[in-house]
Amino acid sequence: MNSKNTLLILAVLLFTSQVWSLDLKTTPLFGVRGIAAENSEGVLIQGVLPQSTAAKMNLQAGDVVTHFNRKKVTDFLQLINLVQALKVGDDLAMQVRRGEQELSLTGKILAKPQEHHQQFEIIYDVVAYKNNLLRSMVYKPQDIKEDEQRPALYYIQGYTCQSVDAALTPDLTMQQLLKEVVLNGYVVYKIEKFNVGDSAGDLKCSEIDFTQEMDGFLAGMKALKKYDFVDSDKVFVFGHSLGGVYAPVLAEKTKIRGIAVYGAVMKPWYDYLLDIFSEQAIIFGTSTEQAKNNVELIKPLLTAWLKSERSWHEIQNDDNLKTAFEANLLPVQGDQVFQRHYTFFRDLNQYNLKQHWLDYSGKMLAMHGAFDIQAISEKWATNLVNTINSKQPGSATYVNFANTDHGLMKYPTMQDLQTAMNSGTYNPASPGSHYNAEVGRALVKWMQNVLEE
Structure with a gap:
């Protein structure tokens, strides 16, 4: 992130x-x-x-x-x-x-081909939500028999307004993971966000808040469960990055067999951003003293942004926050912060994520890559597992992947990863031998174990 x-x-x-x-x-x-x-x-x-x-x-x-x-x-x-x-x-x-x-x-301006694969069927579909049409993609195993229903995995992507259509990036790490799932007999489902990719309508990803985006994912879940080849009682959710935050909220609105998350967060967004400016900054080479100063500088701005109802115009013109804005610690472009509308993360910050997880009664898998700089440390995963197991012992499982980063890429050392990032050679869309296939295999194994219980 x-x-x-x-x-x-x-x-x-x-x-x-x-x-x-x-x-x-x-x-x-x-x-x-x-x-x-x-x-x-x-x-x-x-x-x-x-x-x-x-x-x-x-x-x-x-x-x-x-x-x-x-x-x-x-x-x-x-x-x-x-x-x-x-x-x-x-x-x-x-x-x-x-x-x-x-x-x-x-x-x-040219058009682009659709996703295709020789080993499974890819269905391009449409989900209607109010005055919007959302593009969905369904990966259907070739060996599904007539009248047979299969368990399904609903993939929920991270926070950006980037398309999940991978027609031009078939080797993308996440695509390789989803391929692993469908080739093991599961239906795989993914959906574009509002006005991303083919999606069209009144709402735009760059203008909406967290709750509105959640409504789109819920519409996708309802559509997924209607397919005659999907067992609606055996639908799993896999949330990557911020996608893992949507999952427990989604589970309160529709039945889910199990939730798997990778590189997510459980604490309030305000607290997570403080970790970004303190712990994550140090990983990227900021001195401890400078990181401490940055945290103190950014706190009032984060408070005004995430913990108030003030307009963005008012916040940007607040003389008391001028120094924080000029420090360029936050990537601000107009009313966009971290490439989302400022209300998106403000809305997200109102959610009590820990309580949503406590309210979830199903099985859960928390996966963490040891080199996941965006998730900062494994604490998010271990705390999440401990939180769920404190209420439902044995319901949550934790898996750690050595030398693996947020994009499912594996490097010999953290320095090798940072060198690749800084040199521009880091590219999950074309990972070569860096993709860690263990993540997909662990996900499939966990789902199989849940279904066998």
Whole structure:
């Protein structure tokens, strides 16, 4: 969840489907990873997806995009918004700095293929929620017989507004995990957030709060349980990162056989962010003294943001908070903080996550990677397991994966991981031999054990 090291894939998806008389319009694909360049002079391209618009236009890693359709570009979020305003077939022109060269690249916005796999069926579907259509994807084992019902795993992604469609990133670590699950006989389900990927409607991921996003995931759960090949009494939830926070709240609204989480958090968001500026900062090289000073500086801003009803405009114009904003400890872009609307985390902070877990009566698996910098330490997992087992002994299980990070990547040492992050070679979308397959195997084994009880 550290914004500096978050790799965003700008892959705005294309699919057209007719389900329950509902349509999702074709949406465009650009296909890059990037961050703001130094001094906000454009967007530094970190990677380009194959078969994408960017690849077709010969955009390369290391290029700096300074103008997009004659509009000056200063950060990656702005670039995302500019792409999302386009349609497939629209003309596109970019001004790009490549080393000492200034280039003009032109082309048209392209569409993108759907996910496919030879060993299981992938169903593109639509979930209706109020004035919104959400794209869902169902992985169905090939050996399901007529009238047979299978247990299912509902994957819930982390906090970003990034698409979960992996048509162009089939080797993504999370995709490899989900493949492990479906090839072991489970139906796998995932759903896009509001206005992400193919999803369309009134609500936008970048504008909503935590509760509204939860409503979308609940709509997905209801849709999943309606498939005639799914055993609605044997649906598991796997939440990765912040996805693990949705899970116990979701369980209060619908029956869940078991919950598995990886790299989640149990404490209030305010407290978690204090850990970010203290414990996590030290992992990234901040001195203990500087981290302590940063915590004291940021506390009033966090309080105003997460523990009040003050408007963001008022907070940003508070002279008492000016120094904290100018320190750039929080990644703020307009009304976005950590690339979500400021109300998203404010709303999340109102949830008593510990109590939600205490209210959950099913089986739970907490998985932690020893190199998970975003989760900071294994305390979140051990505390979570101990909390649940204090009420229901034996209900919660803890598994720790050596040398494994938040993105399910495995490195010999923590220094190797940090070097990869700092050099730009860290990429869960193309992990090579770094993907830790033990995580998927542990998840499958746990679900099988729960079903056999």
